[in-house]
Amino acid sequence: FGQNSNRHTSVKKVLKLMGSRFEITVVAPNEEIAYVNIDEAVMEIKRIEKLISSWDLDSETSEINRFAGIRPVKVSPEVFALIERSMKIAEITSGAFDITYASMDKIWRFDGSMNRFPTEEEVKLSIVKVGHEKIKLNAKASTVFLPERGMKIGFGAIGKGYAADKAKELLVKKEVLGGVINAGGDLTTWGTKETKERWTVGITNPLDKEKVFSWLPVVESSVATSGNYERFFHYEGKKYTHIIDPRTGYPTTGTRSVTVFAKKAELCDALATAVFVMGRDSGIHMVNQLDGVEVVVIDDDNKVHKSSGIIFNKTEEMN
Ligand code: ADP
Ligand code: MG
Ligand code: MG
Structure with a gap:
């Protein structure tokens, strides 16, 4: 119809x-x-949501949790593999990222339903259930077993990245020329824009969600941001994020946002959460040791810190 077929x-x-x-x-x-x-x-x-959601009582995640301390649960190869990769990331991050954090989600709620701070006793009782090394996997039978009652897993810090990767994989297979799957801040790209330009991703200014403080090009890869400005609660003048330090049982402090760059959105998602927990220095140190992973951290003083491979124009304080 007279249309340029290249357009x-x-x-x-x-x-x-x-x-x-x-x-x-x-x-x-x-x-x-x-x-x-x-x-x-x-x-x-x-x-994927139906498979792994903690809110869907029919999901495989819910079934694993329901039978904690009771018996192993047979899962799909897909969920089994996701748990295996989650456990590997828990190892790499010394437990800063840990899907068994979820036993804490009764005492820390970020949906606005928290009306008091949990007692030390409550935190202690929940944290003994946390520990990725306790998960029992049986590859032959494709089963997962949480050996203690009250143990729980949740994919809140990796599931959206995984979903982004899978949606991209599907569209690439269908020969879709290019695209971006942005799963609530965990995103992956492929190909180019319709203009043949590269995709660029803006890092949100944590002080003003509507503003971007830096644009970075993304080629066939992924980016994820964990910020303290999306889900949180205020208590006695302090702000608490929805990211829990599995080692202390308390919400993390000290960081405003963490943006991770890597090939897969899943890894970006999980590592952004982990660096948030680990804090600026150990987080960046860990990322510098990983191949093909970079990170930008904005701390509580609005100072921008980055891993060795990040190059951008603006590294000063924000205002
Ligand atoms: P977002 O949900 O904004 O993408 P994250 O990827 O950082 O942010 O995920 C945060 C969610 O992950 C929390 O809401 C909670 O469900 C879960 N979570 C919290 N702390 C941890 C942790 N230390 N390890 C693994 N998952 C966590
Ligand atoms: Mg995450
Ligand atoms: Mg995420």
């Missing part, structure tokens, strides 16, 4: 999935195809 269009859809704001952008020959592709991505994300 592509890009379509972006914003929707709520996995309890977060997702933005799915695809580059396609025309709008109709773009919307079909977006629907395919959405279906894939919904499939």
Whole structure:
């Protein structure tokens, strides 16, 4: 129809999935195809949500938790592998990222329903249930066993990254030319924009969510940000984030935001949470030892710190 066949269009859809704001952008020959592709991505994300959500009582996660201290639970190869990778990340991060943090989620709630600070006793009682090394995996039988009653796992700090990777994988397989799956701040890209330019990702200014403090190019890779400005509660003038230090049982302090760059969104997601827990210095030190991973940390004094491979123009304090 006289249309230049080299010209592509890009379509972006914003929707709520996995309890977060997702933005799915695809580059396609025309709008109709773009919307079909977006629907395919959405279906894939919904499939994963059903599989791993802690809110869905029929999910495999809920079943594993329900049988804690009772018996092993047979899971899909997909969930089994996700747990294996989660345990590996727990090792790399000395337990700063730990899916068994979830036994603490009865006492720390970030949905606005907290009306008092937990007692020391309550924290002590919950934290004895935390420990990724306690999880019993049986690869042959594809079972997962949480050996103590009250133990619990949750994929809150890795699941969105995983979903982004899987949605991308699906669209790449369908030869979608380019796109961005932004899963509530955990995002992955492939290909280029319809203009053939590179995708760029803005790091949010934690002091003003509407502002970007730096733009960075992202080529065939992923970015995730954990910030203290999304989910938190205030108590006696202090701000507490939704990220729990599995070693102390208390919410992490000292950091405003952590942005991790790597090939997979899953790893970015998990490591952003881990660096938040580990704190600026040990977090950056750990990332400097990993191949293909970079990090930008904004601390409580609004100072920007970065791993050795990050190059950008603005490294001063923000205002
Ligand atoms: P976001 O949800 O904004 O992407 P994160 O990726 O950092 O932020 O995930 C935070 C969520 O992960 C929390 O809401 C909680 O469900 C879970 N979580 C909290 N602390 C930890 C931890 N130390 N290790 C693993 N998961 C955690
Ligand atoms: Mg995370
Ligand atoms: Mg996340």
